[in-house]
Amino acid sequence: xxxxxxxxxxxxxxxxxxxxxxxxxxxxxxxxxxxxxxxxxxxxxxxxxxxxxxxxxxxxxxxxxxxxxxxxxxxxxxxxxxxxxxxxxxxxxxxxxxxxxxxxxxxxxxxxxxxxxxxxxxxxxxxxxxxxxxxxxxxxxxxxxxxxxxxxxxxxxxxxxxxxxxxxxxxxxxxxxxxxxxxxxxxxxxxxxxxxxxxxxxxxxxxxxxxxxxxxx
Amino acid sequence: xxxxxxxxxxxxxxxxxxxxxxxxxxxxxxxxxxxxxxxxxxxxxxxxxxxxxxxxxxxxxxxxxxxxxxxxxxxxxxxxxxxxxxxxxxxxxxxxxxxxxxxxxxxxxxxxxxxxxxxxxxxxxxxxxxxxxxxxxxxxxxxxxxxxxxxxxxxxxxxxxxxxxxxxxxxxxxxxxxxxxxxxxxxxxxxxxxxxxxxxxxxxxxxxxxxxxxxxx
Numbered sequence: 001x002x003x004x005x006x007x008x009x010x011x012x013x014x015x016x017x018x019x020x021x022x023x024x025x026x027x028x029x030x031x032x033x034x035x036x037x038x039x040x041x042x043x044x045x046x047x048x049x050x051x052x053x054x055x056x057x058x059x060x061x062x063x064x065x066x067x068x069x070x071x072x073x074x075x076x077x078x079x080x081x082x083x084x085x086x087x088x089x090x091x092x093x094x095x096x097x098x099x100x101x102x103x104x105x106x107x108x109x110x111x112x113x114x115x116x117x118x119x120x121x122x123x124x125x126x127x128x129x130x131x132x133x134x135x136x137x138x139x140x141x142x143x144x145x146x147x148x149x150x151x152x153x154x155x156x157x158x159x160x161x162x163x164x165x166x167x168x169x170x171x172x173x174x175x176x177x178x179x180x181x182x183x184x185x186x187x188x189x190x191x192x193x194x195x196x197x198x199x200x201x202x203x204x205x206x207x208x209x210x211x212x213x214x215x216x217x
Numbered sequence: 218x219x220x221x222x223x224x225x226x227x228x229x230x231x232x233x234x235x236x237x238x239x240x241x242x243x244x245x246x247x248x249x250x251x252x253x254x255x256x257x258x259x260x261x262x263x264x265x266x267x268x269x270x271x272x273x274x275x276x277x278x279x280x281x282x283x284x285x286x287x288x289x290x291x292x293x294x295x296x297x298x299x300x301x302x303x304x305x306x307x308x309x310x311x312x313x314x315x316x317x318x319x320x321x322x323x324x325x326x327x328x329x330x331x332x333x334x335x336x337x338x339x340x341x342x343x344x345x346x347x348x349x350x351x352x353x354x355x356x357x358x359x360x361x362x363x364x365x366x367x368x369x370x371x372x373x374x375x376x377x378x379x380x381x382x383x384x385x386x387x388x389x390x391x392x393x394x395x396x397x398x399x400x401x402x403x404x405x406x407x408x409x410x411x412x413x414x415x416x417x418x419x420x421x422x423x424x425x426x427x428x429x430x431x432x433x434x
Contacts, residue, residue: 004221011228018235025242032249042414046370099388153263153398156388169402171316171373171388181370183422185386187404187411194404197259205400 038190041086045172045184047079052105055081059088060112079186080179083168084109086188090162095202096122097157100131100173107135111142122146123205125155133175147209155205159198167195255407258303262389262401264296269322272298276305277329296403297396300385301326303405307379312419313339314374317348317390324352328359339363340422342372350392364426372422376415384412 053069069075087094087109094113101107101124114120122139126148129136140146149155159169170186172178189195270286286292304311304326311330318324318341331337339356343365346353357363366372376386387403389395406412 004225007225008221008228011225011232015228015232015235018232018239022235022239022242025239025246029242029245029249032246040408040410042411042418044414044418149400151398153394153400156395156399156401158388159402169387169404171375171386177370178373181368182373183366183370184373185376185415185418187386191257191408193257194259197261198402201261201402 038192039166039188040190041082041188043079043082043170043186043188045079045179045186046181047081047179048076049073049180050078050081051075052081052084052109055084055088056108056112059109059116080105083186086162086166086168087160088113089166090118092163093119093161094121095161095164095199095206096120097124097155097159097202097205098122098174099125099154099156099158100128100175101135101139102131102133102175103179104135104176106174107139110139110144114139114142114144120144121202121206123155123157123202123209124148126150127154135174147206147211149209157201157205161195161199161202164199165195166190167198169198255409256383256405257407258299258405260296260299260387260403260405262296262396262403263398264298264396265293266290266397267295267298268292269298269301269326272301272305273325273329276326276333297322300403303379303383303385304377305330306383307335309380310336310378311338312378312381312416312423313337314341314372314376314419314422315339315391316342316371316373316375317345317392318352318356319348319350319392320396321352321393323391324355327356327361331356331359331361337361338419338423340372340374340419340426341365343367344371352391364423364428366426374418374422376419378412378416378419381416382412383407384415386415 051069051071051073054066054075057064057066090113094110110120122144124136124146128134129148136146158171158173159167161167167189168186169189170184172184172186178184268286268288268290271283271292274281274283307330311327327337339361341353341363345351346365353363375388375390376384378384384406385403386406387401389401389403395401
């Protein structure tokens with residue numbers, strides 16, 4: 001019986017060890033699966049026309065009763081409304097690096113975040129920020145920090161980083177013409193390799209374009 | 218002893234079951250980890266000037282003895298050389314969707330792939346393809362299939378798909394000015410969600426821009 005008991009305990013030990021390995025491996029599998037499940041979205045433009053008033057109102061006063069917008073546009077699910085939703089999800093910071101920014105709807109979304117206390121930083125292209133329709137002056141006026149290049153080459157990036165966590169980048173300049181008429185793409189990315197590379201590039205540009213370094217006045 | 222034997226076999230069965238779970242979970246963890254490890258690269262421009270003759274020569278005649286290029290440029294590791302390397306890795310297909318394509322170096326890489334038997338399809342913007350320095354005419358001349366939009370909006374995408382597997386996309390137009398002078402980004406992506414979305418967009422555009430549908434002649 002002594003030997004049988006030893007065998008029982010030996011087998012029980014093996015069972016326990018195997019169970020421990022199983023639990024660890026399952027935890028690893030779940031962790032890897034979760035790491036493999038960040039937001040990955042692609043938006044293609046042109047966007048169907050849509051009204052984003054309800055989105056802006058909800059972001060300005062969460063939970064307030066919705067007032068219907070008098071405009072005739074549908075407020076459905078479009079590439080533009082999805083882009084606006086992603087931007088409005090910012091809670092702490094919004095870093096913008098935009099060649100051209102003349103879309104009033106997107107400017108209103110950015111201004112709203114600024115009012116809500118989100119830290120907004122905006123880098124843009126010196127040659128484009130003064131063009132007719134540019135929203136840069138309005139955003140500066142609202143107190144948002146803006147920096148620009150001073151080179152002959154273009155600051156041609158078109159990306160946003162929400163809460164240092166979500167990258168929004170693609171071919172789309174933030175202009176009404178691009179949104180409504182062009183074939184464009186925007187990627188929404190949470191994979192840390194991409195987000196970190198773009199955040200580092202943003203910080204590099206932000207420092208390089210520090211007004212203390214401007215010399216063309 | 219009968220009961221003890223039963224206990225031994227019961228415990229052994231439990232150990233075997235637990236081991237089976239452990240093996241399955243480990244296999245899942247490894248699979249998830251591998252799925253989480255596709256190529257993810259970001260290239261930032263402007264690129265340092267570099268010579269890509271060696272890259273093109275090696276791609277044209279793999280294994281042939283390297284002839285040194287007489288040009289004074291270094292042939293180091295730059296954003297441009299990395300982009301060219303990724304393109305030259307194509308074995309079966311290269312789908313290009315480019316607003317503006319005037320960089321002769323990239324045109325040579327594409328032409329080389331075409332000569333090597335890679336199926337190249339190129340979509341571009343009608344208003345930009347006729348501009349001075351455009352490489353579209355040369356590529357058409359070489360026998361590469363080109364289609365373009367016929368809209369007033371721009372075909373503003375700037376992406377390439379290698380072997381239906383690797384997406385190369387960003388803010389960069391394929392012009393020498395953009396490569397050498399602008400702040401630009403290019404993402405290299407193998408995550409299947411992105412690649413599939415862009416491949417589907419490419420096929421949609423390719424069909425929509427079928428010359429049989431042109432009506433502005």
